[in-house]
Amino acid sequence: xxxxxxxxxxxxxxxxxxxxxxxxxxxxxxxxxxxxxxxxxxxxxxxxxxxxxxxxxxxxxxxxxxxxxxxxxxxxxxxxxxxxxxxxxxxxxxxxxxxxxxxxxxxxxxxxxxxxxxxxxxxxxxxxxxxxxxxxxxxxxxxxxxxxxxxxxxxxxxxxxxxxxxxxxxxxxxxxxxxxxxxxxxxxxxxxxxxxxxxxxxxxxxxxxxxxxxxxxxxxxxxxxxxxxxxxxxxxxxxxxxxxxxxxxxxxxxxxxxxxxxxxxxxxxxxxxxxxxxxxxxxxxxxxxxxxxxxxxxxxxxxxxxxxxxxxxxxxxxxxxxxxxxxxxxxxxxxxxxxxxxxxxxxxxxxxxxxxxxxxxxxxxxxxxxxxxxxxxxxxx
Amino acid sequence: xxxxxxxxxxxxxxxxxxxxxxxxxxxxxxxxxxxxxxxxxxxxxxxxxxxxxxxxxxxxxxxxxxxxxxxxxxxxxxxxxxxxxxxxxxxxxxxxxxxxxxxxxxxxxxxxxxxxxxxxxxxxxxxxxxxxxxxxxxxxxxxxxxxxxxxxxxxxxxxxxxxxxxxxxxxxxxxxxxxxxxxxxxxxxxxxxxxxxxxxxxxxxxxxxxxxxxxxxxxxxxxxxxxxxxxxxxxxxxxxxxxxxxxxxxxxxxxxxxxxxxxxxxxxxxxxxxxxxxxxxxxxxxxxxxxxxxxxxxxxxxxxxxxxxxxxxxxxx
Numbered sequence: 001x002x003x004x005x006x007x008x009x010x011x012x013x014x015x016x017x018x019x020x021x022x023x024x025x026x027x028x029x030x031x032x033x034x035x036x037x038x039x040x041x042x043x044x045x046x047x048x049x050x051x052x053x054x055x056x057x058x059x060x061x062x063x064x065x066x067x068x069x070x071x072x073x074x075x076x077x078x079x080x081x082x083x084x085x086x087x088x089x090x091x092x093x094x095x096x097x098x099x100x101x102x103x104x105x106x107x108x109x110x111x112x113x114x115x116x117x118x119x120x121x122x123x124x125x126x127x128x129x130x131x132x133x134x135x136x137x138x139x140x141x142x143x144x145x146x147x148x149x150x151x152x153x154x155x156x157x158x159x160x161x162x163x164x165x166x167x168x169x170x171x172x173x174x175x176x177x178x179x180x181x182x183x184x185x186x187x188x189x190x191x192x193x194x195x196x197x198x199x200x201x202x203x204x205x206x207x208x209x210x211x212x213x214x215x216x217x218x219x220x221x222x223x224x225x226x227x228x229x230x231x232x233x234x235x236x237x238x239x240x241x242x243x244x245x246x247x248x249x250x251x252x253x254x255x256x257x258x259x260x261x262x263x264x265x266x267x268x269x270x271x272x273x274x275x276x277x278x279x280x281x282x283x284x285x286x287x288x289x290x291x292x293x294x295x296x297x298x299x300x301x302x303x304x305x306x307x308x309x310x311x312x313x314x315x316x317x318x319x320x321x322x323x324x325x326x327x328x329x330x331x332x333x334x335x336x337x338x339x340x341x342x343x344x345x346x347x348x349x350x351x352x353x354x355x356x357x358x359x360x361x362x363x364x365x366x367x368x369x370x371x372x373x374x375x376x377x378x379x380x381x
Numbered sequence: 382x383x384x385x386x387x388x389x390x391x392x393x394x395x396x397x398x399x400x401x402x403x404x405x406x407x408x409x410x411x412x413x414x415x416x417x418x419x420x421x422x423x424x425x426x427x428x429x430x431x432x433x434x435x436x437x438x439x440x441x442x443x444x445x446x447x448x449x450x451x452x453x454x455x456x457x458x459x460x461x462x463x464x465x466x467x468x469x470x471x472x473x474x475x476x477x478x479x480x481x482x483x484x485x486x487x488x489x490x491x492x493x494x495x496x497x498x499x500x501x502x503x504x505x506x507x508x509x510x511x512x513x514x515x516x517x518x519x520x521x522x523x524x525x526x527x528x529x530x531x532x533x534x535x536x537x538x539x540x541x542x543x544x545x546x547x548x549x550x551x552x553x554x555x556x557x558x559x560x561x562x563x564x565x566x567x568x569x570x571x572x573x574x575x576x577x578x579x580x581x582x583x584x585x586x587x588x589x590x591x592x593x594x595x596x597x598x599x600x601x602x603x604x605x606x607x608x609x610x611x612x613x614x615x616x617x618x619x620x621x622x623x624x625x626x627x628x629x630x631x632x633x634x635x636x637x638x639x640x641x642x643x644x645x646x647x648x649x650x651x652x653x654x655x656x657x658x659x660x661x662x663x664x665x666x667x668x669x670x671x672x673x674x675x676x677x678x679x680x681x682x683x684x685x686x687x688x689x690x691x692x693x694x695x696x697x698x
Contacts, residue, residue: 042386232462233462233463236462236463237463240384240385240386240463241384241385243385243386244384244385244386244388244389245384247386247389247390248384248389251389251393254393286430286433287433287505290433290437294437347387347455347459350452350455351386351387351390354390354394354445354448354449354452355390355393358394358397358441358445359393359397361441362397362401362441365401365434365437365438365441366434369430369433369434369437372433373430373433373434
């Protein structure tokens with residue numbers, strides 16, 4: 001079999017690249033920056049998606065919410081008992097929670113009522129709160145260091161003491177969270193004893209979730225049933241969509257880049273023309289010159305690709321993606337400042353590879369062909 | 382419609398392919414119309430130059446197309462998470478009307494492209510360039526197929542309905558479905574498996590006789606027999622599950638991506654086996670036999686190892 005890589009030609013290609021230093025450095029920098037940007041965005045999305053999927057795994061299988069004409073309302077606690085009669089269900093627990101708007105800072109806190117372990121926490125939560133770190137920082141700015149005043153629906157105040165805060169490990173989930181007893185929560189949101197925000201159902205066999213969900217739907221047609229899988233799919237859709245929109249915008253810069261390369265590769269200096277002439281005179285065929293140009297393209301684009309990916313790795317996983325991260329996590333005051341978990345996302349590397357290397361090489365095909373087929377006598381004149 | 386980065390990447394590259402192959406198509410028509418190696422006209426000289434451009438572009442597209450095909454399969458697997466009911470690529474392909482034709486067309490196109498390159502190579506090595514008109518006529522045909530493939534691909538990605546329930550591979554590849562595949566379930570497994578091994582035996586015989594036409598023919602049959610026996614028999618040993626007949630699931634992590642290896646070996650083996658039609662060289666026979674044997678050994682090992690470990694076969698032969 002004929003040798004796959006001609007090392008002399010490869011050496012010549014490198015030499016030729018070095019001779020055209022300024023032009024090639026310019027191209028490499030642009031291509032590296034493009035791959036860097038694209039890779040960084042995909043790394044961030046996949047990290048956040050991973051983190052969120054971890055969170056979803058801890059959620060209950062099914063959430064049942066009451067709707068009236070499509071609008072969300074409090075659900076009857078008694079419905080939990082009827083749901084329990086469906087076979088295959090481990091538990092059906094009414095939850096009480098909601099968002100509380102804190103006007104001073106312009107943020108929403110998530111208020112969660114504790115029921116399941118209430119006995120264990122009874123003393124702490126009797127008149128107290130457990131808060132996330134983000135909440136603590138926001139409250140501190142408004143000088144609420146030891147207690148907080150909730151405004152009830154009738155306009156009076158409910159003073160609760162801050163008894164503790166969450167660990168930093170759970171920041172993605174607990175940053176904007178305030179934990180309190182169900183009774184206090186009912187007072188704040190004016191929910192009476194027979195109502196709850198929603199009912200969470202846990203199902204023993206994951207394969208039965210879909211069936212159980214459709215049974216609940218049949219039992220209460222005016223409820224909205226959300227399964228864990230629905231959440232996962234919508235997460236994937238959201239992040240695919242965000243990454244996709246970014247990529248769609250990115251296409252414009254990709255084609256601009258295509259044109260720049262086409263233009264750069266077409267413009268020949270007299271030095272280069274002379275070089276081609278000499279090569280032809282010493283017996284290079286059109287195929288050889290095309291091959292040499294192809295090597296040049298491969299070297300530049302692979303080099304730029306690797307540089308771009310390394311830059312993206314450092315930017316995202318070492319510097320934690322400043323600025324870019326905000327596109328995906330939002331700008332809220334209570335935004336979580338979590339570190340992006342490291343995931344080696346091979347799929348991203350493949351996507352970025354397909355979007356950089358082939359596009360660069362395709363942009364150089366026609367210009368290199370023009371160069372390779374120049375008439376020797378015309379060039380050497 | 383699904384707007385995921387993978388799909389967009391495929392679409393962008395499709396666009397590039399259309400752009401470049403259209404250039405080649407125009408050149409092909411010109412060459413087909415007025416190629417004459419003995420002519421000394423300037424137009425012939427231009428055509429000779431252009432034929433270089435054409436073959437460079439085709440080489441480039443082929444080199445991209447192979448990894449892109451793997452990437453396509455991978456994308457299907459990923460989309461299967463989003464479509465309710467689908468568990469692997471099979472369900473995703475079945476979700477639209479065109480999916481199954483698309484995958485077949487993709488495979489055929491890869492064979493044709495590879496075939497074209499071999500033709501091109503032997504054409505350039507011969508000073509009289511005897512195949513030039515033929516190869517560009519062939520390309521015009523490939524071009525039409527390629528455009529059709531890209532049309533189907535775009536159509537498929539745009540017609541996904543995320544809300545719709547699709548079938549999973551377990552139900553698609555079972556005797557209950559009314560597809561072409563279900564007809565296979567009425568054929569005895571032992572017949573399929575013996576056909577597969579007998580076919581391999583023919584490969585060995587024609588390898589020793591170096592009869593290129595029969596060798597190529599047995600290779601064509603070998604593709605069909607391999608795929609059928611893989612779905613019906615060998616696949617079940619990869620999954621260690623007698624009821625699972627999917628040809629896509631073993632492309633996933635759970636089975637260590639063994640599918641890519643199997644299909645790759647099968648492609649390398651049978652493709653080189655087909656090449657001998659015009660290049661009756663020992664090299665191609667050897668490569669073909671090597672990869673076909675590799676394929677055979679690996680699938681047989683799955684059965685063997687299962688038998689040694691458990692002492693029984695999955696289903697009565």
